[in-house]
Amino acid sequence: MTKPAIVSRDQWLAARKELLADEKLLDRQREALSAKRRALPMVRVDKAYEFAGPNGKLRLIDLFGDRSQLIIYHFMLGPDAEVGCKSCSFLADTFNGASVHLPARDIAFVVVSRAQLANIDKFKQRMGWSFTWVSSHGSDFNFDYGGSFKGDDRSATYNYVPSSWGAGEAPGASVFLRDGNDVFHTYSTYSRGLDHLIATYNYIDLTPLGRNEADLPYGMAWVKHHDSY
DSSP states (O other), rough: OOOOOOOOHHHHHHHHHHHHHHHHHHHHHHHHHHHHHOOOOEEOOHHHHHHHETTTEEEGGGGTTOOOOEEEEEEOOOOOOOOOOOHHHHHHTTHHHHHHHHGGTTTEEEEEESSSSSHHHHHHHHOOOOOEEEEHHHHSSHHHHHEETTTTOOOOOEETOOOOOOEOOEEEEEEEETTTTEEEEEEEEGGGGGGOOOOOHHHTTSSSSTOOTTSSTTTTTTOOOOOOO
């Protein structure tokens, strides 16, 4: 990868100010995009979903606790899997901190996988995570919200285009709003739409060499479980 040019301090400052103007423009664009996201219409969730948690069976509305908003991360850990996806784990390493603060803004945060709860708990303990993680094993939830796929489902889509995943799991995040006893789906995002949730990448993007992934077989090929570096 090409390294930055060497310049004088005054030249660097001029270039930095030019970049700052672009950064401020992106900030305004991001704020406008967030406003459009908040203004999306929503869909009532009429289907009954059941999850397994540490204290027994849960409904979707139970995942809210006493909050009115719910963010769910679809973690790639399939029904028979014992070890979670490295890329999902890369994101999940930041979930502990975020999940402490989100309730102060009336937001519950829950991770959902189709794995058996025992396998979820074992992997969660290995990683040292404390966020809420439940199993949707036996439920259609992950299929209905784009986080799991059946091999014979010709109508399946991922990131709103026909799916090429085949049978298995995929990463995603879905958002829900509760109004009394009614639950509404407001937003889901997948693929590069999850990129801004990867806090470590935001740090890496500050550096001169950046992600430096061009020569890798795929973008996150370098990532390992944090106890494997």
